[in-house]
Amino acid sequence: MQWWIAQKLKSRSSASRRAAVQSIGEQSDPRNIQLLAASLSDRDPQVRTAAVLSLAKIQDEAVLPPLLAALKDPESAVREACVLSLKNFRDPRTVPYLRPLLKDAEGAVRAAVARTLQQIGWQPADDREQARLLVALGEYRQAASLGDAAFDALVDVLRDKSHFTRRFALEALAQLEHSRVAEVLVECLTDPDTQVRVAAAEELANCPGDEFVVALSQALNDPEPLLRAAAAASLSRMGNATCVPFLMGILKDDHWSVRKASVDALGQMGCPESLDALAALLADPDHDVREATVIAMGRIGDQRAVESLVRALADSASSVRHAAAAVLNALDPEWQVSEGARKAVTALESLSQSKEYWVRHAANSVLSRLRGDVRPAGQDPLPGPTESSSRRVQVLQILMHAMEDFDRDIRLAATEALGRLEDTSCAGQLRLLLQDPDEWVQLAAGKALQQVTRHGISDRAGGLKPSLF
Helix, strand or coil, rough: CCHHHHHHHHCCCCCHHHHHHHHHHHHHHHHHHHHHHHHCCCCHHHHHHHHCCCCCCCCCCCHHHHHHHHHCCCCCHHHHHHHHHHHHHCCCHHHHHHHHHHHHCHHHHHHHHHHHHHHCCCCCCHHHHHHHHHHHHHHHHHHHHCCCHHHHHHHHCCCCCCHHHHHHHHHCCCCCCCCCCHHHHHHHHHCCCCHHHHHCCCHHCCCHHHHHHHHHHHHHCCCCHHHHHHHHHHHHHHCCHHHHHHHHHHHCCHHHHHHHHHHHHHHCCCCCHHHHHHHHHHHHCCCHHHHHHHHHHHCCHHHHHHHHHHHHHHCHHHHHHHHHHHHHHCCCHHHHCCCCHHHHHHHHHHCCCCCCHHHHHHHHHHHHHHHHCCCCCCCCCCCCCCHHHHHHHHHHHHHHHHCCCCCHHHHHHHHHHHHHHHHHHHHHHHHHHHHEEEEHHHHHHHHHHHHHHHHHHHHHHHHCCCCCC
8 A cells, every 4th residue: 555655656647646645644654754755845836735734744753854844945835834834843943943934925924933933932032023023923013113123024024925915014114213214115106006005105295305205206107096196195295395396297187086186285285386277177077176176276375266266156066166155255255346256257157158057057146246136226136025935945946956966865855855846947957857867866857847847837827926936
């Protein structure tokens, strides 16, 4: 039988050799140690791993030399199996062989070594060794609490194959006050993983120095928009005026998040020289960018922004209109009579003819405010100025405003409510909702439109007054 197994160990089939090694291991016979030790040189790593595991089943000190030699195997799976096998022996003589593997390139091997050393009862000699142990166990932040003693251990882990490991190690490294931390973070801006590069860009915000501004500015050209946005945000936190031209250069980036990050950055830094470029972004196709632009203009606090902000009062998105109103009131409580407001009239008159209901409605409302409401003296803005009709108008205004909300549930609820009110003035807006992206809102708009139309026909037939709204 032994002869047959020995022949199997010479088979061309790696599966056959592995099966033979496993069969020998089941015998747990010390006489097979040399046979198994020879398989530690097999060309197939799975056969070598099986040989390690088979050797571990033999309770004899004679297996230690081949297992210790296998710690240098080029395959991480073999090294890990070997470390776990040595754990069962709890032999202090293995410590000098295991300790260097706390620097192993493979995280699983490092963790196995750390646990094995702990089980043997090994104690780190100093903070550097303690940091190595903690890093091997994945306790990166705890290692960082040891200060500069953890620097080398954390830097070594930045070469790990796992991008999660590299990112966590980078975040811990950034806590250190070591003089070379910023230099390492700059190197991480070229990491193959986007999340690691983003983490490096975010941490560099805390590093003063023109050379780091240059590094982050170069990251604005990265193909990944997440990194470009993170770099822009970090540049603003650094507060270095030399980065302003770089930030203005990405205001036309092809990704909305990068444009928004650049706008936020320029606003945070309070750059009046960017006002003209920001004004152009009030026509950006993304409403988040337009809203960020309005807020950035408010942070800059320059009266020259009034004209652009008044035009933003007629934006198609309610969030932009509300932001513009708040910024204008903070910037100049008397903005309605300012020169900037007068300059905006021509643009508002053009917007008052827009095909979009809310743009048209908002533009006319702003024009009315700028003109001081030019209705004849004593004429109420709405006929029938009773308290009940005034409340009805307010309710209709709120519901029609809610019909453009980004939340489909709010649009759906507002549409159904308007249908029950049966007010003909909202028919035009209901027709627009027939093209809503959500099919349930479309159905609700169709039903509400039928109710409104039916009520309007009934009113005309009975000679009733038209709607107050």
